[in-house]
Amino acid sequence: MIYESTRDVSKKINPSEAILQGLSEEGGLFVLRDLGKKKLNLEKLIGKNYYEIAEEVLKLFLDFSNEEIKYCVENAYRGKFSNESITPLVELSDSFILELFNGPTSAFKDIGLSLLPQLTKIALTKVNDKNNILILTATSGDTGKAALEGFKDVDRTKIMVFYPNDGVSTVQKVQMQTQEGENTKVCAIHGNFDDAQSGIKELFIDEEFKRQLLEKNIKLSSANSINIGRLIPQVVYYVVSYLELVNREKITLGDKINFIVPTGNFGNILAGYYADKIGLPINKLICASNSNNVLYDFLTTGIYDRNRNFLKTVSPSMDILISSNLERLLYYISDCDNKYVAQLMNNLKETGKFEVSDEILRKIQEKFQTGYTSDDDTKKTIKLIYQKDNYLLDTHTAVAYKVLLDNFDKEHKNIVLSTASPYKFTESVYSSLNDFSDEDEFILMEKLNELTKVTIPKNLKDLDKKEIRHNDVIEKNDMKKYILEKLGDL
Numbered sequence: 001m002i003y004e005s006t007r008d009v010s011k012k013i014n015p016s017e018a019i020l021q022g023l024s025e026e027g028g029l030f031v032l033r034d035l036g037k038k039k040l041n042l043e044k045l046i047g048k049n050y051y052e053i054a055e056e057v058l059k060l061f062l063d064f065s066n067e068e069i070k071y072c073v074e075n076a077y078r079g080k081f082s083n084e085s086i087t088p089l090v091e092l093s094d095s096f097i098l099e100l101f102n103g104p105t106s107a108f109k110d111i112g113l114s115l116l117p118q119l120t121k122i123a124l125t126k127v128n129d130k131n132n133i134l135i136l137t138a139t140s141g142d143t144g145k146a147a148l149e150g151f152k153d154v155d156r157t158k159i160m161v162f163y164p165n166d167g168v169s170t171v172q173k174v175q176m177q178t179q180e181g182e183n184t185k186v187c188a189i190h191g192n193f194d195d196a197q198s199g200i201k202e203l204f205i206d207e208e209f210k211r212q213l214l215e216k217n218i219k220l221s222s223a224n225s226i227n228i229g230r231l232i233p234q235v236v237y238y239v240v241s242y243l244e245l246v247n248r249e250k251i252t253l254g255d256k257i258n259f260i261v262p263t264g265n266f267g268n269i270l271a272g273y274y275a276d277k278i279g280l281p282i283n284k285l286i287c288a289s290n291s292n293n294v295l296y297d298f299l300t301t302g303i304y305d306r307n308r309n310f311l312k313t314v315s316p317s318m319d320i321l322i323s324s325n326l327e328r329l330l331y332y333i334s335d336c337d338n339k340y341v342a343q344l345m346n347n348l349k350e351t352g353k354f355e356v357s358d359e360i361l362r363k364i365q366e367k368f369q370t371g372y373t374s375d376d377d378t379k380k381t382i383k384l385i386y387q388k389d390n391y392l393l394d395t396h397t398a399v400a401y402k403v404l405l406d407n408f409d410k411e412h413k414n415i416v417l418s419t420a421s422p423y424k425f426t427e428s429v430y431s432s433l434n435d436f437s438d439e440d441e442f443i444l445m446e447k448l449n450e451l452t453k454v455t456i457p458k459n460l461k462d463l464d465k466k467e468i469r470h471n472d473v474i475e476k477n478d479m480k481k482y483i484l485e486k487l488g489d490l
C-alpha cells in the first residue's frame, strides 16, 4: 500500500512514513492513488458497533495488521467518549444530527486526534525508528486542546502547543492552561494565530534546529489535518451513521443520503468524499461555509480566491481562507494528475488564486453542493431549532443547518454533522436564545444550562476550578529558544 504526494508522483512512501512525516517535502499532501479500488462490504457491517466498523474502514487505508488496528481503535476511544456509541445520531423533526462532540474536549477534532497518537506510536515501531516524536502545534483554539488530550502520556511522544494570548475564547484558554500529562507543554505568545503558525512552520524547515533535536533523539511531527492519520479516522462516522439509518429502518441498504458539513479546512467533508469512494451511497456532500465563503465561491464558480478580508464570525473554527485539504479533492477529481494539482497550488501561492477547468468544476458539482450563512442567520437558526425541536445547536452546526434549510432535499435523508458542544461557544449560543448578557463565560454556562437543561459536558464543567498548570507567555520570536529550553522538562 503506497501513498504519493498530490504534487509529485515520484514522492512515494508507505502509510507509516506518511503518518510520521505529515506533509511531503515539496509541500504536497499524501494520498492513496488506488483509493476506491477496494470497496467496503456494507452488508457485512450492518449491526456492528463503532469499533468494528472503524477496523474495517481503517484496513482500506493502512497496511497495519488487524491486531494493530484493533489496538489503536480501542486505545483511542474506549472509555474516553461520554456516549457509548461514540457518534450518536439524533433524529429531529426533518433531519438527523450526527453528534461528533462527545470526546474529551467537546469538539469533533477529538475523533481524529484521539486516534492519530495511537497510529503514530505503531508507525514508529513499523518503520523501526528509535527516535521520539515531538508534536509542535499552533492553534486558534480547538486543535491544540484536542491534540494535547490525544497525545497526553502516549509513549515516545511529547507535545507542545502555542496559542495567541488574546486570540482564543475564555473556555478554550482555560482548557489548555489546565492540561494534564507528563509530556505536555502549553505556551501563549504575544501575537496572533498567524504569528504562531508561521513560527512553527519556520521551525519545520530549520535544519539547525532539527539537528539539535536529533541529538536528543527527537523528530518533529505535526497534528493538523493535512496528516492522513488524522483524516482517515473521520471516514468512519460517515459509514457508522449511514448504517445507523439502515438499522433504524429509515432507509434500505443502497439508498443514497445527503451529508451537510460545516467546513473550514475541508478535512471533515473530504473524509465524506473518501467514504463515497469506498462505496458509501452518498447523494450530495453539502459544504456549508460562514461569511468567510471562499469555498462557496469556488464550488459555484470554479475560482478559488483568497484575496479578501478575513472576517471574525461566531463560528471561529471555520474562519479560514486557505482550505488545505481541497488539494486532495483536486487530485482525485483530476484523475490523479499531480502536475495539474502542482500548477494550481503554485498559482495559489504566487497570486492567492486559482481557477479549475469547466470539466473539473462539473465533476466536482456532481457530488458537492454548497451554501453559506451569516452570523445573524446562524443565531436565528439556533433559536429556531431550539424552539421547534428542543435541540440546542452550537454555532458551527447552525451554519450547516441553515444551509440545509435553504436547500432542503425531500427526496433523500439528510444528516447534519455537528462539530462542537454548544457550551464551547456559550456566549454566542446564549445570546441567540436570550438578550445578550455580558457576563463571565462560566456563569453563562450555568445560565444556559438552567435555561435549556442541556447537560454541560464533564470536561467543561468546573473547568474554572481546575489547577492552572501552564501559564507561560513569550514573545513570538522566542519560540525556538523556549522549545529547546523546556524540552528537558518533558
Ligand SMILES: *Cc1c(COP(=O)(O)O)cnc(C)c1O
Pocket (backbone or CB within 6 Å): 107, 108, 109, 142, 225, 262, 263, 264, 265, 266, 267, 268, 269, 317, 318, 396, 419, 420
Ligand atoms: C475544525 C472545525 C470545523 C471545520 O472542520 P474542517 O475539517 O476544518 O473543515 C468546524 N467546526 C468546528 C467546531 C471545528 O472545530
